[in-house]
Amino acid sequence: MNNFDDIPGTYLFDKDRCHEGYHFNMFCKSLTEPKNRDDFKANEEGYLDNWQLTQSQRQSVLDRDWLGMIKAGGNIYYTSKIAATDGHSFQYIAALMSGTTENEYRKMMVDGGRSIEGNRSLSEKG
Amino acid sequence: MNNFDDIPGTYLFDKDRCHEGYHFNMFCKSLTEPKNRDDFKANEEGYLDNWQLTQSQRQSVLDRDWLGMIKAGGNIYYTSKIAATDGHSFQYIAALMSGTTENEYRKMMVDGGRSIEGNRSLSEKG
Amino acid sequence: MARIVAGLATSHVPAIGIAMDQGKTGEPYWKPLFDGYDPARKWLAKLDPDLIVLVYNDHGSAFSLEVIPTFAIGVAEKFLPADEGWGPRPVPVVNGDPKFAWHLAESLILDEFDMTIVNDMTVDHGLTVPLSIVCGQPEKWPCPVIPLSVNVVQYPPPTGKRCFDLGRAIRKAVKRYDDDLRVLILGTGGMSHQLHGERAGLINSEFDKSFLDDLSRQPQRLVDLPHIEYVREAGAEGIELVMWLVMRGALDDDVTEIYQHYHVPASNTATGLLILENLTE
Amino acid sequence: MARIVAGLATSHVPAIGIAMDQGKTGEPYWKPLFDGYDPARKWLAKLDPDLIVLVYNDHGSAFSLEVIPTFAIGVAEKFLPADEGWGPRPVPVVNGDPKFAWHLAESLILDEFDMTIVNDMTVDHGLTVPLSIVCGQPEKWPCPVIPLSVNVVQYPPPTGKRCFDLGRAIRKAVKRYDDDLRVLILGTGGMSHQLHGERAGLINSEFDKSFLDDLSRQPQRLVDLPHIEYVREAGAEGIELVMWLVMRGALDDDVTEIYQHYHVPASNTATGLLILENLTE
Numbered sequence: 025m026n027n028f029d030d031i032p033g034t035y036l037f038d039k040d041r042c043h044e045g046y047h048f049n050m051f052c053k054s055l056t057e058p059k060n061r062d063d064f065k066a067n068e069e070g071y072l073d074n075w076q077l078t079q080s081q082r083q084s085v086l087d088r089d090w091l092g093m094i095k096a097g098g099n100i101y102y103t104s105k106i107a108a109t110d111g112h113s114f115q116y117i118a119a120l121m122s123g124t125t126e127n128e129y130r131k132m133m134v135d136g137g138r139s140i141e142g143n144r145s146l147s148e149k150g
Numbered sequence: 151m152n153n154f155d156d157i158p159g160t161y162l163f164d165k166d167r168c169h170e171g172y173h174f175n176m177f178c179k180s181l182t183e184p185k186n187r188d189d190f191k192a193n194e195e196g197y198l199d200n201w202q203l204t205q206s207q208r209q210s211v212l213d214r215d216w217l218g219m220i221k222a223g224g225n226i227y228y229t230s231k232i233a234a235t236d237g238h239s240f241q242y243i244a245a246l247m248s249g250t251t252e253n254e255y256r257k258m259m260v261d262g263g264r265s266i267e268g269n270r271s272l273s274e275k276g
Numbered sequence: 277m278a279r280i281v282a283g284l285a286t287s288h289v290p291a292i293g294i295a296m297d298q299g300k301t302g303e304p305y306w307k308p309l310f311d312g313y314d315p316a317r318k319w320l321a322k323l324d325p326d327l328i329v330l331v332y333n334d335h336g337s338a339f340s341l342e343v344i345p346t347f348a349i350g351v352a353e354k355f356l357p358a359d360e361g362w363g364p365r366p367v368p369v370v371n372g373d374p375k376f377a378w379h380l381a382e383s384l385i386l387d388e389f390d391m392t393i394v395n396d397m398t399v400d401h402g403l404t405v406p407l408s409i410v411c412g413q414p415e416k417w418p419c420p421v422i423p424l425s426v427n428v429v430q431y432p433p434p435t436g437k438r439c440f441d442l443g444r445a446i447r448k449a450v451k452r453y454d455d456d457l458r459v460l461i462l463g464t465g466g467m468s469h470q471l472h473g474e475r476a477g478l479i480n481s482e483f484d485k486s487f488l489d490d491l492s493r494q495p496q497r498l499v500d501l502p503h504i505e506y507v508r509e510a511g512a513e514g515i516e517l518v519m520w521l522v523m524r525g526a527l528d529d530d531v532t533e534i535y536q537h538y539h540v541p542a543s544n545t546a547t548g549l550l551i552l553e554n555l556t557e
Numbered sequence: 558m559a560r561i562v563a564g565l566a567t568s569h570v571p572a573i574g575i576a577m578d579q580g581k582t583g584e585p586y587w588k589p590l591f592d593g594y595d596p597a598r599k600w601l602a603k604l605d606p607d608l609i610v611l612v613y614n615d616h617g618s619a620f621s622l623e624v625i626p627t628f629a630i631g632v633a634e635k636f637l638p639a640d641e642g643w644g645p646r647p648v649p650v651v652n653g654d655p656k657f658a659w660h661l662a663e664s665l666i667l668d669e670f671d672m673t674i675v676n677d678m679t680v681d682h683g684l685t686v687p688l689s690i691v692c693g694q695p696e697k698w699p700c701p702v703i704p705l706s707v708n709v710v711q712y713p714p715p716t717g718k719r720c721f722d723l724g725r726a727i728r729k730a731v732k733r734y735d736d737d738l739r740v741l742i743l744g745t746g747g748m749s750h751q752l753h754g755e756r757a758g759l760i761n762s763e764f765d766k767s768f769l770d771d772l773s774r775q776p777q778r779l780v781d782l783p784h785i786e787y788v789r790e791a792g793a794e795g796i797e798l799v800m801w802l803v804m805r806g807a808l809d810d811d812v813t814e815i816y817q818h819y820h821v822p823a824s825n826t827a828t829g830l831l832i833l834e835n836l837t838e
């Protein structure tokens with residue numbers, strides 16, 4: 025059996041996550057329309073009421089808890105549309121998800137990125 | 151080479167017909183919503199203005215020229231939605247397309263349908 | 277382990293659904309057809325499957341020409357009857373089985389079938405009429421249904437061989453499923469009919485009866501049948517019959533033929549129904 | 558007869574498009590990357606293909622989780638740049654070629670690839686950034702482009718083998734086309750990157766460089782590489798690299814490697830670019 029769960033810090037967007045996150049990601053997708061972005065920005069809580077989000081999905085959006093969104097079934101290409109609405113880049117949310125600041129993360133990338141060594145599997149990581 | 155054009159009275163919904171009839175069929179598809187059916191019934195010309203139809207597609211709709219619709223790139227499953235909006239059945243438009251009345255067509259069907267003999271190919275038909 | 281216990285193929289003519297919805301099944305025009313459905317309904321009630329994989333085509337209802345999937349599988353919790361221009365059919369909501377459907381989708385894609393996965397869709401007469409034919413008019417459908425839609429509206433549909441092979445892959449996927457489910461597979465559409473053009477009303481009973489017979493006993497002839505033969509012999513819309521091959525491919529090579537029914541006409545169409553059981557059941 | 562004369566693979570990082578759209582390509586962060594694109598642009602200008610088949614993935618722009626096609630082909634006259642949350646990119650409209658695209662779709666379906674045919678769609682950075690990379694910032698793109706989108710967002714994507722075989726079938730379809738077109742195929746996505754989770758920012762240059770080398774010389778190793786190896790070694794989003802195999806499959810077995818470029822980083826990503834030509838050209 026393939027065991028994607030053995031890969032550290034990785035949340036494969038598989039059938040279970042799609043099933044859990046469908047409505048959440050469709051909310052994110054709605055932000056590709058300017059009018060919807062305006063509505064969301066004007067009243068986040070009200071806008072979210074239009075979508076069948078779980079409590080943890082909803083809270084993760086309001087808190088801009090980017091890792092929380094992923095853990096609650098968000099897909100990065102969809103949650104990034106919230107970041108775009110906020111005026112943030114993929115790099116900004118990647119930094120926050122991996123528990124660092126944008127500056128430190130940027131420096132890590134310029135220095136060659138996060139090493140694969142020690143990051144292949146949980147067992148290897150020990 | 152397969153030669154579908156050799157089959158009499160048959161308009162295979164192939165790539166050329168889809169390309170020609172795309173917007174036309176999408177207009178037909180819009181009639182699956184009650185509100186759109188109401189709008190269409192209230193003002194056919196005005197409703198058709200919202201869609202990029204060719205002149206012959208447009209006229210075939212206004213004339214309820216069911217065979218003309220097919221010849222202009224209509225697909226039967228889509229044009230039948232105009233019939234449904236009018237309260238007509240598949241059998242009603244099938245009768246008209248084949249150049250007969252609904253009663254005669256119905257009788258032909260009860261008697262076993264249109265025979266395949268003589269209807270396989272234009273060359274056979276002579 | 278889940279297993280496919282039987283397959284059933286049937287036409288899915290909209291007028292059959294309308295006749296049921298409007299209470300006309302006892303009329304002289306309809307009675308001979310519906311009398312022929314009785315044995316199938318009894319058989320299904322006795323079989324009592326845990327799940328149905330229903331192979332059908334959408335007719336510009338859930339999908340349109342905007343996006344035309346060759347094979348699509350519905351993974352939603354439920355599927356509402358579609359409005360096809362005369363309002364939705366007054367039949368129960370169709371309950372899916374997301375866990376099974378996702379398993380099937382994943383298994384098929386890894387087996388090199390290029391499925392389209394659908395999280396939200398309605399289902400039109402192509403799916404609900406077969407359920408009405410085999411279940412009658414219950415308050416709710418007897419088990420969850422996985423909608424598997426095949427493009428047969430836009431030429432080209434998948435080849436007969438591809439449909440048969442999809443059935444083979446479905447069989448494999450079902451076997452790989454952990455829960456102990458008895459699965460029925462339905463293939464729908466056909467039989468001979470042409471709905472459009474001057475040739476509308478075409479019926480080829482000889483073709484249809486050979487199709488019914490060969491599907492049980494020598495499916496390979498049908499697997500090899502090119503599209504043009506369907507269009508020429510069974511009418512342009514008779515090409516829906518390729519979907520019966522998905523059902524056949526999902527069964528074992530040797531099957532028991534349980535029941536066959538053929539009637540002309542239902543509206544523009546010749547109707548057929550065929551029940552096959554795997555010997556191992 | 559049309560023929561595929563060459564293939565090009567490249568990353569399609571959104572930040573690369575933004576850097577171009579905002580005129581930042583001369584900044585120290587970006588200059589080394591864009592310097593590496595110069596030879597590719599010169600090569601493309603000289604090649605002057607009649608048509609590009611562009612294999613890419615949509616990122617929740619034209620499609621969503623509602624309908625997830627494994628393989629989709631755009632047959633429209635034109636494709637507008639998508640709004641991905643920050644407005645559409647200020648790049649030219651992408652012109653398609655309906656006649657060629659429909660030929661390709663038909664040929665692939667009859668060859669048992671279960672394509673989704675798309676008559677109306679926008680195109681996101683997955684398609685427009687590669688065009689910007691190889692064409693710069695022209696008033697209009699140099700030739701028609703056929704969008705061929707592959708699902709790599711929802712697990713499971715098609716297998717590497719399926720992608721390679723799709724390339725083979727594309728090659729066959731191109732050869733069957735009557736008009737005398739010189740076709741370029743682009744594979745896009747990758748290289749190693751992970752955009753989400755605590756492991757975001759993962760870069761595996763060793764993996765990437767082997768991938769670049771082996772794609773020209775021994776693609777079979779990559780054809781056989783299971784999904785989990787991409788996710789583990791190249792990052793969860795590095796699985797986009799399966800799309801490079803479509804490009805490779807569309808070329809002959811033996812090719813000439815014209816150019817290779819590799820740079821880290823572009824935003825979260827390792828970027829690669831590879832140009833291969835068929836020997837017969």
Ligand SMILES: [Fe+3]
Pocket residue numbers: 288333335402465466516
């Ligand atoms: Fe049908």
Ligand SMILES: [Fe+3]
Pocket residue numbers: 569614616683746747797
């Ligand atoms: Fe991408």
